[in-house]
Amino acid sequence: MICIQETKLQYLQDSNCYNLWGHNNINWVNKQATRKSGGVLTIWNKEKNKCEKQVVGNMYIGVIGQFYTNVNANSILVSTFNVYSSCVLNEKLNLWEELASIKLREECKQWCMLGDFNVVGELMKEEAKIINEAQLEKWKDLIISLKRQSF
Numbered sequence: 001m002i003c004i005q006e007t008k009l010q011y012l013q014d015s016n017c018y019n020l021w022g023h024n025n026i027n028w029v030n031k032q033a034t035r036k037s038g039g040v041l042t043i044w045n046k047e048k049n050k051c052e053k054q055v056v057g058n059m060y061i062g063v064i065g066q067f068y069t070n071v072n073a074n075s076i077l078v079s080t081f082n083v084y085s086s087c088v089l090n091e092k093l094n095l096w097e098e099l100a101s102i103k104l105r106e107e108c109k110q111w112c113m114l115g116d117f118n119v120v121g122e123l124m125k126e127e128a129k130i131i132n133e134a135q136l137e138k139w140k141d142l143i144i145s146l147k148r149q150s151f
Contacts, residue, residue: 001049001063005084005116007039017043029054029061031084040115042082050075055102059085059095060115064108079108083115089135092118096142 002021009016010032018024025046033039042061044051048068055062060083066075081099085092103111119139 001045001080002041002043003080003082003114004041005039005082007041008033008036009039009041010035012041017041021045027051029056029063031056031059031061038084040082040084042080049078052077055081057095057098059083059091060099062102064106067110076110077108078110078112079103079106081111081113081115083113083117085116085118087118092135093138096139100142 007030009030012028012030012032014024017026017028021043026043027046027049028041028043030042031038031040038059040059040061042063044063049063049065050068051063051065053062053064055064060081062079062081064079065077067078068075081102083095083099085095099113117139119135
C-alpha cells in the first residue's frame with residue numbers, strides 16, 4: 001500500500017497511479033487537492049488488499065478491507081487511514097474527534113493511521129516556545145483514548 005499526502009493534484013488518472021506502482025493490478029482512491037494545496041492518495045495491490053469500504057473525509061482517506069499476507073493465506077480485516085491534517089487547531093481537533101468516532105463505529109480491530117497530523121509529538125527545550133502545549137496534550141489524550149478503546 002502506498003499512502004501519499006500533499007499530492008497537490010486536482011485531477012489524477014489511472015495511468016498516473018499505474019506508473020507510480022509499476023503495474024495496473026491496483027485500486028486507488030484520491031482526495032483531490034483544493035487549488036494547489038493538500039490532496040491525499042492511497043494505492044493498494046488488488047491481490048493483497050480487498051477493499052470492502054472507502055471512507056473519504058475532508059482531510060483523510062480510509063480503506064477498510066481484507067488484507068492477505070500471501071495468496072493462500074487467511075485474511076485479516078484492517079482499516080488504513082491516510083491523513084493530511086490542517087495546521088488550524090480547531091480543524092485538527094475536529095479531525096481527531098471524527099477519526100476517533102469512526103474507530104468506535106467500525107468493527108475492525110486492526111487499525112493503521114498514518115500521514116501528516118501537523119502536530120509535534122515531543123517537546124524539546126528549543127521548541128517549547130513555539131509549540132502549543134495544550135494542543136500537544138490534546139494529541140496525547142487522543143492517542144491514549146484510541147489505545148484504550150476495546151471491541
